Amino acid sequence: MGYGGQWLRAVRALYADVPMSVTAPGLEGRVFSATQGLKQGCPLSPTLFSLYIADWEERVLLAAAAGMPLALPQLAGQPVPPLLYADDMALLATTANGLQQQLWLLEQYCAERGLTVNVVKTKVMLLSGAADEKTAMQRVRRARHTFDGAPVAGVAAFKYLGISRRLPAEDRICGTIDIEKALTEGVKAYEPGLLARANRGILYVDEVNLLDDGLVDVVLDAAAGGVNTVEPEGISIVHPAKFIMIGSGNLAEGELRPQLLDRFGLSVNVETLRLTWRSAPPFQPAQEELRHKLQKARDLLPKVQVSRELKLKISELCSFLEIDGVRGDITINKAVRAFVAFEGRTQAAEADLERIAPIVLNHRMRKDPLDPIDGGLKVRIALRRLLRPAEAKAEEAKKKAEAEEAKAKKAAENKKAGAHRALPLVCRALRQLANSPALNPTVVVTFTGEQRLLRLRSFCCWFGQQRASVRRLSLQVDAAMAHGPREVRAAALLAAALAGCGAAGCQLWELQLGLADLQFPISGWLSELRSLRSLAMRRTDEDMALHVDCSLAGLTHLLDLSLDAPYDGLEFTEHFRLPTSLTRLHLGGQGSSVFKLSRQISQLSQLQALSLSSCGSPAAGYVPLAALPALRRLALDRPIFLPDCLPSLHLDGGGRGAYPPAVPHLAALEPRPLPGVAWVAGLREITTTCEALAASLPALAGAAALETVHVACAAGTPEEHAHTVDRLRAVLRWGGRLPALRTLALAVDDATLARVAGDAVDVLRPSRACLLQVPGDVFDGGRLRQQFVGPDSAEFKCACGKSLAYPSTYAANCAPATP
Known part of the structure; x- marks a missing residue:
């Protein structure tokens, strides 16, 4: 830069171990050594600062030469750089956009050098191009220049250049x-x-x-x-x-800037119209009384005292609310004294602070010009914490509990299948996701059509590159795929792609495979996917079984396992082992190979849900199910399972509260009594036929916790219909004696329900249960329709929509009117 070493050494010696202190009128702080900054009044200060930012002009000129639209003015064909003197700077531009570009470039420069710009003192001035100053100011305001996110105000006078213009x-x-x-x-x-x-x-x-x-x-x-x-x-x-x-x-x-709002002492909201107040006849005496009261307060003001403790609380309040400056503290002290004098007292109290603090601080809490002015609520909350901490803490705990309860209630009401998932992104080609790993946590692919093999090979190539970012993968293969060499090679390629998920860095959590008739080997590659938490494999081809030739014992994170082959069944080799970490297990398929796993199933101490579907008759050795301490849900589709499994099934001792909410496949139960076992006391819900339930009523007499009963009444001949009505009346009488029953849902036609309506009125009136008529497909997830409420009303609505009213003295043997 043209300065020799001697000059630099002299400057360094001048600024070595500089003593400084902070002084105030009548006070002087301790002396300390300054290691940064410039001396106050030092004649070298402008020069030294200019040296520090000497490359700023070069930065601006290089940016303009590179094509950045800085709109620098031209003088004799040369661009004019910014004007610099000490820590003052003037940016020159011929357009508003060019000036904003220079401000953004200055932001970047200051961030690199650790410099700070005083945005409050930074102004924008229009030198030419406007007929008058009003128009000039309007144009400056419309430009809305900002620096570091803060707006830059416009002015009509700029002394740096010696130009004076006044509005x-x-x-x-x-x-x-x-x-x-x-x-x-x-x-x-x-x-x-x-x-x-x-x-x-x-x-x-x-x-x-x-x-x-x-x-x-x-x-x-x-x-x-x-x-x-x-x-x-x-x-x-x-x-x-x-x-x-x-x-x-x-x-x-x-809005007003926060810096200007701080200059106002008090702020209030005026909501009453002045004309409405003046139209009131007695306003003049009130004015005179107020005038005398103000005069007395003015005379009393010098005698008002504010205790030291209250002054400390005022300071603590301003500090807690992060009020900038000391104007808030000073104004509160003055306003409290004025309010106490207005009330005719001489000693300030905490109640006076609660009255005054909101109108003094509410407008000072706004840090951003776009934030609304608080109405005083935050100040009142802070005062309560400061003056009455125990009460404030209890109130906050109460509000927090209420908010959590409301949040949980809302979540329960709005909970539906898939509600927590993101919207799907559909792509025609996998290459559209090649450069977007953030979009690949869940991938669902279905291979259909004539080009299914080509698409399968294309997927394997893509998955080999992107598998590190995939968390959930679902592959569904269309049926009717040929069994030639091309298919075998495609299946081997898919197995190799999935085997790569066992490498370090891959975190595949969930895998679903719909194999149809693809000859896909399920062998050693599966045991390498140690990050799996959920695995589901299903084969729908009628001529192929689901053959598993590997051990899953190494999948220590696997919680959910579903293996299903409804047509040709499941086949397990001697190498197959179940992981002990399972909490949900579904095995479905024809054949007896499932029953070979009974000893392994009995060792699953964390298993909570077990589903056995289409597995034929169980072997005599199925009693080990009684060793499952955590089992909460059992789903069976063959009633012959019940006598062999449930008599020895114990759920946490007494069973209360541990039995599953429903046994979904009991609707196919044959008309035989349910076994009377210990879990009946904890039963919450039953889904069955009217015929089976009527035959099982003696065993269910101890179901004191039963809350919901779903009963399906099948249509038949007139004679069978009469038997159904008799059984249904027996079920209603039984339900009326259950203390916890809340819902009795009947899948029945209107004619049958009309014949038992009288019994429903008499039996369910003392209880808290309601009667629901549901569609015949309720066991497949049909929607319940509430038609009759027992304890509060004797009105019954049939499915046809007509209403039947019964008097409160209705007898059980009376026939109801025709709808």
Whole structure:
């Protein structure tokens, strides 16, 4: 840079071990050594700072030469760089967009150098291109320049270049040259403005939020200092300007900056119309009374005392709410004293602080210009924590509990299948996901059509590159796939692609394979997927079994396992082992190979749900099911299973609260009594036929916790229909004696239900149960329709929509009216 080493050593010695201290009127702090910054008043300061940012001009010129639209002005064909002097800088641009580009470039430069720009002192000025100053200011405001996210205000005067331009509104407020005297008498005289005329009075500014920020700054500076200094055209005038400023405005039309809001002492919301108040006849006496009360308060104010403890609480409150500056503290102290004097007292209390603090601090809590002004709620909450911490803590705990309860209730009401999942993204080609690993946590692919083999090979190539980002994978192969060499090679290629998921870095959690008739080997590759938590494999071909030739014992994270081959069954080799971590197990398929796993199933101590489907008759050795301590749900589709399994099945001792919510396949139960076992006491729900339930009523007499009963009544001959009505009446009488019964759902036609309606009214009236008529396919997930409520109403609605009303003295043997 042209400076020699001797000069640099001299500067370094000048700034070595610089002693500094913080001073105030009458006070001086301890001396400490400064290692950063420049000395106050040092003549080298401008030069040293200019050296530090000497490359800023070069940065701007290089950016403009590279094509960045900085809109630098031209002088003699050369771009004019920014003007620099010490820590002041002037950016020049011919367009508003070019100026904003320079501000963004300056942001980047300051971030690299650790520099900070005072955005409050940064201003924008339009030098040319406008007919008058009002138009110029409007254009500057429309440009909306920002620096580091904060807006940059516009001005009409810029002293850095020696250019002075003043808005007419500022002349009227601050004062200006008396033109009349200048023309008639030839003297320079001062014409007072609003600030001079408002001395020792009240200055009211309507729509203060729409006033230019520069004018608001001038007025508030004069109000805070008590004097106004005006220097128009060589005249220097200083006059007193002690007044109270009151501003009003509709915040929906415009906001004030937080820096300006802090200059206002109090803020209140006015909701009553002035005309409504003035139309009230007794307003004049009230005004006189208020005037006398204010005069007494003014005389009493010097005698009002604020204790030291209350002053400390005021400081703690402002610190807790992170109020900037000390104006909040000072204003609260003054306002509390004024309020106490207005009340006719001389000692301030905590109750006075609670009344005053919200109107002093609510507008000072806004940190961002876009944030709304708080109505005082946050201040009141902070005061409660400060003055009454135990009460505030209890109230917060109560509100938190209520919020969690409401959240849980809402989640339970809105919970539906798939509600927690994201929307699917459908792609015609896998290459569309090649460069988007963030979109691959769940991949569902179905291979159909004539090009299924080509698509399968394409998927294997894509999956080999993207498997590290896949968490859930579902592959469904269309049926009727040929069994030639091409299919065998495609299946081997798919097995090799899945085997790669066992490598380090792959986190495949869920795998679903719908194999149809694909000759797909299920062997050693499966035992390598140690990150699996859920595995489901299903074969739907009628001529092929699901053959598993590997051990799953190494899959220590596997929780859910489903193996299903409904047509040709499951086949397990001697190597097959179940992982002991399973909590849900579904085995479905013809044949007896499933029963070979009974000893392995009995060792699953964490198994909570077991489903056995289409497995034929169980062998005599199925009693080990009694050793499953965590079992909560058992699903069987063959009633012959019940006598062999359930008599020895024990659920957490007494069984209360541990039995599954429903046994979904009991609808096919033959008309034989259910076994009376210990789990009946904990039974919550039954789904069965009317014939089977009527035959099982003696065994279910101890079902004191039973809440829901689903009964299917099959249609038949008139004779069978009469037997169904008799059984249904027996079921209703049994249900009326159950203390916990809440729902009795009948899949029955209207004619049958009309014949037993009288029994339903009499039997269910003392209980809390309701009767539901449901469609015949309720056992396949049909929707329940509530038709009759027992304890509160004797009105019954048939499926046809007509209503039948019964008197409260209705006898059980009376026939109901025809709908």
